[in-house]
Amino acid sequence: MGWSLTIGRIAGTDIRLHFTFLLFLVWIGVTDYLVRGAAAALDTVVFILLVFLCVTLHEFGHIAMARRFGIRTPQVILSPIGGIASLERMPEKPVQELLVALAGPLVNVAIAGVLMAGFGLGTSQMTAIDFDNATLAERLLLVNVMLVLFNMVPAFPMDGGRVLRALLAMNMGAPRATALAARIGQGFAFLFVLVGLFYNPILIFVGVFIYFAAASEEQTAAFTGFASRLRVRDAMEPSPVVLAAEDLLSAAVDALLSSPQKEFPVVSQNGQVAGMLDRDAMIIGLRDHGAMAAVGTLMRASEPLLIDQPLVEAFDQIRRAGAKAEVVLDTTGAIVGILSQENIAEMLMIDNARPGWRFRRG
Template sequence: MRTSWKMGRVLGIDIFIHATFVLLLGWVAITTYLRQRNLHAMAAGVLFTLVIFASVLLHEMGHALTARRFGIKTRDITLLPIGGVARLERMPEKPGQELLVALAGPAVNVAIALGILAVLLASGNPLLLGEPELGGVAPFFSRLLWVNLSLAIFNLIPAFPMDGGRALRALLAYGGDYVQATRIAAKLGKGIALVFGILGLLYNPILAFIALFVWIGASSEAAGVEAKATLHSFPIQAAMRTDVRVLSTENTLETAARFLLSGTQANFPVLSEGGKLVGVLTRTNLVRGLSESGPEATVASAMDRDFAVAHPAEMLDVAVSRLGERTCRSIPIVTDAGIAEGRDVIVGMLTTDDIGELLMVREALARGPGRALAAT
């Protein structure tokens, strides 16, 4: 079952709306009608909710476009009943960049509020805090002004991974260790999540959902940063597979299938006739190619051309970052030995499974025989 629907593409970013958003609109329509017994008021309530989420979308676009300035792409933006989520390919590594990306969203809401304020003042309309019936244009935009200010202020609460929490982590990282800054921000975020949870149970259920999001997000991101720090201490050569068979673009898929069945290697680097690395034939691509084109088709017709490469001396966190940026989930490891001859020398292959195995072995060794036996 699909949980979200694509609504379009804005400035190269896919926009999705979560299925539960429809439930939110239904809830707004029903509660408004039951409270006021007026179809016009019900329609106005639904319209106002949609306009609020247009502001949320602009908020997320602020994050995405600021991240783009630093070379970070946004996979997509999804609108949820509790807000929006912009999925960046990675977080900025420099504290200054992360600070700007984090503050860009609230800054958009402040800009919207100031724009509405300017229009209201120029037109001589009063600045009202709220009109339940939303009667007239001025009360509508007056409420939208206050909503945008509220969104900006709420998102600046230092509850990591909300915007305020990310800004706090960036500020802490300026004068210290990034991992320690994340630990502090995550602990504070989880503490605020507990407060949100209690308030949500007592007064507003939406706060309880936000509390859950903050708690899970803080725990997940803190674990991710810890893992990245661990990976940064290991070179790629510590985890890569060195017993690697290499295919040629002119090899048939039948040949590749024999290699697959005769060993443990599932992904094969592919070289051109001149010895240049031009692709990776994954097990998935091989099976698809056999099904669609038959065993006599060439490897070149089925290989994945969107792949990354790495050097064995680079650190594992670099490899993980590159894996996340490509469709191919396997990285050929290339040395500089063949540069003079204009060819690539493949010395290994690396996947996330290889990295996971290295970490498991290191953890077992760190526990020691006594602790390892106790764990079983």
């Protein structure tokens, strides 16, 4: 996610703060300072930081459980509406997803239990706590209980929604389970927006996030459903135009205008893949360096795909690299095609229109 900065790294996972979190913290602190004074402002800021420490521990509950199933988490991002742990992939088995989803709320249960034991707070006392006049420990206790209750709302892709999908997937296929969970999640999203209009504006942002996140998860599940039976050869664009690293940018422009390609493999003098040059880099290079610039100075690094590589795996590789397309090699190392996100999206649209369509392109 852009507009965020790394504040630490734990066990291979970057902890990043979104800039809106900093703005939120400053806004709350300044507002409290103007209304109630410096001491109250400091107390509020400390409380918010402790709340987000609890949120971070919640996310690391997910991360730790996912790691048990061999799934890494490159980063976790904190924003005013909560934390987002960016797992490389979701567990394939429903029971594993169930455990990963429950791990986060269970961390908050543990924190609440520690606070109750450490400060002698009983369950009967919780209902009598006046939040405005409560101690710091009492407020943190209430917040952790609220985090558990809120996160377990079955609004996919929140934790409760992931629990719902995992349970559904035990009795139906993952794509159907995801589609149903996503519809339920989007229903809750509308409810959050409606409640937010009258009570708490933050719920509006939560609702909007849930709606689009659920739609994205549904699309990803639909892709996995149809792509699981395909290889790179089935989706690649064969016989691409190839550029040499020493070619001038003017030659690349000619290739762009005379072919349907938007991304071009670049080879070194010995014929090995040296990189990829896409249309955007070409236009920027033409503007900044002119037509006589060498293609090799403008290309990006390449991670070639193999022609018989599973399509799901290849797509994940392209997505993680932040690329639009990647070159495809055969078993001898020769360039035989290009796999692009755009072409995969077109195949998904075809599969949605005619499920089970047999793609024979390679």
